[in-house]
Amino acid sequence: MNLLLEKDLTNFEELLQKVAEQGTAYFKNIDTEKTSLPVVNNMNKSLDNEGIGGLNTLKLFNKKFKDTIVASSGPRYLGYVVGGTTPAAVIGDWLTTIYDQNPQTTTAQGDVSVQIEQETIKLLLDLFHLPNNFLGGFVSGATMSNFTCLAVARQWVGKQEGKDFSKNGISSTIHVLSAVPHSSAIKSLSMLGMGSSNVTQIKIEEGNRESIDVNDLEQKIKALNNQPFILISSAGTVNSADFDNFEAISKLHKKFNFWWHIDGAFGAFAACSPKYKHLVKDWENADSITIDCHKWLNVPYDSAVFFVKEKHNLLQLETFQNSNAPYLGDPSKNFNYLNFLPENSRRLRALPAWFSLVAYGKDGYKDIVENSVKMAQTLEQFIIQNKELTLLTPTRLNNVCFSLSDKDKQGKTHIFITELNKEGKVYMTPTVYKNTKGIRASFVNWRTNEKDISIIISEIKRALKTIY
Numbered sequence: 017m018n019l020l021l022e023k024d025l026t027n028f029e030e031l032l033q034k035v036a037e038q039g040t041a042y043f044k045n046i047d048t049e050k051t052s053l054p055v056v057n058n059m060n061k062s063l064d065n066e067g068i069g070g071l072n073t074l075k076l077f078n079k080k081f082k083d084t085i086v087a088s089s090g091p092r093y094l095g096y097v098v099g100g101t102t103p104a105a106v107i108g109d110w111l112t113t114i115y116d117q118n119p120q121t122t123t124a125q126g127d128v129s130v131q132i133e134q135e136t137i138k139l140l141l142d143l144f145h146l147p148n149n150f151l152g153g154f155v156s157g158a159t160m161s162n163f164t165c166l167a168v169a170r171q172w173v174g175k176q177e178g179k180d181f182s183k184n185g186i187s188s189t190i191h192v193l194s195a196v197p198h199s200s201a202i203k204s205l206s207m208l209g210m211g212s213s214n215v216t217q218i219k220i221e222e223g224n225r226e227s228i229d230v231n232d233l234e235q236k237i238k239a240l241n242n243q244p245f246i247l248i249s250s251a252g253t254v255n256s257a258d259f260d261n262f263e264a265i266s267k268l269h270k271k272f273n274f275w276w277h278i279d280g281a282f283g284a285f286a287a288c289s290p291k292y293k294h295l296v297k298d299w300e301n302a303d304s305i306t307i308d309c310h311k312w313l314n315v316p317y318d319s320a321v322f323f324v325k326e327k328h329n330l331l332q333l334e335t336f337q338n339s340n341a342p343y344l345g346d347p348s349k350n351f352n353y354l355n356f357l358p359e360n361s362r363r364l365r366a367l368p369a370w371f372s373l374v375a376y377g378k379d380g381y382k383d384i385v386e387n388s389v390k391m392a393q394t395l396e397q398f399i400i401q402n403k404e405l406t407l408l409t410p411t412r413l414n415n416v417c418f419s420l421s422d423k424d425k426q427g428k429t430h431i432f433i434t435e436l437n438k439e440g441k442v443y444m445t446p447t448v449y450k451n452t453k454g455i456r457a458s459f460v461n462w463r464t465n466e467k468d469i470s471i472i473i474s475e476i477k478r479a480l481k482t483i484y
């Protein structure tokens with residue numbers, strides 16, 4: 017054994033302790049850490065022949081990188097949709113690394129990791145009040161979850177015409193309908209060879225909405241003349257967290273032949289609260305659902321799940337079959353995740369989610385969701401009362417979307433955001449909502465509290481001074 021490896025093995029406890037101390041300090045004081053920092057570039061492009069061992073590497077990391085890490089998992093990082101990590105999720109994640117399992121098949125002797133993943137899927141279905149007629153698995157993020165669901169949808173479309181697209185390639189146009197799909201669903205269409213520009217745009221509902229106009233959807237369905245198609249619908253659009261009308265879509269789904277996909281990357285968590293679960297009423301009738309775990313579930317990157325109806329299991333196996341490796345077994349006999357999703361080898365992503373779900377239960381997630389929404393509503397109230405700012409959409413759930421009030425100041429939106437983020441106390445991202453330049457704040461972090469909102473509001477007031 018290499019001497020440095022041998023030494024690190026001997027000193028492993030000390031190494032872990034050092035990281036535990038450093039991690040504790042960061043985790044406890046994250047709300048004083050900066051949410052933005054000047055960009056540094058101190059990249060080393062060559063690797064020495066001789067290593068320096070674990071402890072010195074930790075020292076070097078701390079010297080070189082530690083102070084330039086932004087608190088994106090802290091309570092005032094409101095850009096994009098970025099969650100934090102619960103304490104239980106962190107310990108689950110550490111153990112994922114320590115045990116270093118590769119969840120594949122339940123039949124491998126003594127491998128319990130698949131069981132952990134499947135149990136976690138059941139716990140999640142229960143958390144979201146979804147029925148057990150969905151199967152699911154973990155992938156790296158909602159992009160890959162959309163990809164997975166749409167890949168099975170693609171195979172389904174082929175089947176309707178007696179074709180096997182997975183085996184023989186796509187040999188006809190696949191019709192896709194959507195209103196305000198997430199960019200990653202479009203990216204998935206491109207990766208799947210369905211074409212990112214082959215989306216038929218459904219009208220959106222009137223009245224400052226981003227949801228599907230169901231009448232227009234029905235007309236577009238009729239115009240397809242019974243050709244199979246894929247509907248991509250939203251449980252939470254990124255700007256206004258708007259939801260499609262799943263009750264109405266359910267009725268159409270009974271009447272017409274299509275694959276119904278829901279992207280609920282963060283909006284799915286509405287189901288965790290009795291106050292907001294009406295937003296996803298009847299969503300269980302969908303064929304597939306995408307949900308991110310590294311957002312509102314507050315587990316570390318990279319983690320998301322897909323749910324696909326069990327009745328489509330054969331299509332899913334046809335899509336992801338890894339069958340030309342005899343030592344991996346017969347896919348029709350043994351359940352194996354490598355025949356069920358894009359990746360072959362992967363880490364036990366389910367474990368951090370399992371830890372956090374078990375540690376905090378349904379009530380814990382109800383509290384997290386309701387708190388995030390309350391924080392969003394508090395910020396919304398401030399914006400409504402401030403003349404220099406205008407709400408671009410009502411705050412339906414956890415995302416607050418607003419702009420500078422004066423039309424002739426809106427060109428300075430990026431200056432406002434740069435100023436707002438400069439002190440590193442809050443972080444928001446720019447957006448464009450119905451052709452207006454705006455600012456967006458997304459609340460999904462379990463830690464955010466009233467004190468944070470006061471800091472956020474005083475930072476907004478400070479940044480406004482550079483504009484007005």
Ligand SMILES: *Cc1c(COP(=O)(O)O)cnc(C)c1O
Pocket residue numbers: 097156157158159160198200201252253254279280281282308320
């Ligand atoms: C974040 C998000 C995605 C993409 O998720 P990643 O985890 O970044 O891959 C997809 N859809 C919606 C609605 C999202 O909010």
